Amino acid sequence: MSQNTPARRRLRRALRPHISRTQLLVGLLCLVLGFGLATQVHANREESEFAAARQDELVGILDTLSQRSxxxxxxxxxxxxxxxxxxxxxxxxxxxxxxxxxxxxxxxxAGTVPVTGPGIELVVNDPGGKVTASMLLDTLQELRDAGAEAVQIGGVRAIASTYFRDASGRGIVVDGQRLFPPYRLLVIGDPHTLSTALDIPGGIMESLRSAGAEGVVTQREEIRITAVRAAASPQYARATRDGDRKNN
The missing domain is CATH 1.20.5 (Single alpha-helices involved in coiled-coils or other helix-helix interfaces)
Structure with missing residues (x-):
């Protein structure tokens, strides 16, 4: 007996899924709405940190951005x-x-001369030894973003090539010199801008507190930075004149 009877063919056609234009349109709309919802949730997560900030903190952030501009x-x-x-x-x-x-x-x-000017003194108290090299690096970067013109960490003059690494046991190595807490940073720049930048929501001060440490900022009319670096001669780079420039 043939297995491909008209009745069986009708049954297979009835069981075969059919997708109408309306169903396709509904599916596309659901996809677009889902993408929009995911994007909104992501944006809300990024803004939640600032949404929870106090009014004076938001004013401080805007003031810092305005001064940078x-x-x-x-x-x-x-x-x-x-x-x-x-x-x-x-x-x-x-x-x-x-x-x-x-x-x-x-x-x-380049840090080859002593400097003086207004700025702040930042003392990082770390009784539990929880402050890491990356946290000090983040602090230095935040200060530079806020307009710091010169920074001294302990007895080390921080420059563009300054590096940090965690020391075995206790302390942090900065440019080959091992420092122990409390870490003292002398920073020259606008005192108000520097202080505000460190204390923004989710910033350096909050990170230190989360680690069980404490940052104490003192604004000063005069900061003296005496640590200097020896002038280094470049090994590979050389200055060029306009006529020497070539397009690749």
């Missing part, structure tokens, strides 16, 4: 003024003055 605008104006002076200079005096100014700036950034 003001610094950038001032730097742009200074560079534009320097360019105009150099373009109008006929005797080379402006170029010499600019070269001296840049040499002084680079000496500060």
């Amino acid at each position: 003001d610094r950038l605008r001032a730097e742009i104006q200074s560079l534009e003024q320097t360019r105009a002076e150099l373009e109008q200079d006929t005797r080379g005096e402006a170029a010499v003055a600019e070269a001296r100014r840049r040499a002084s700036t680079y000496a500060v950034l």
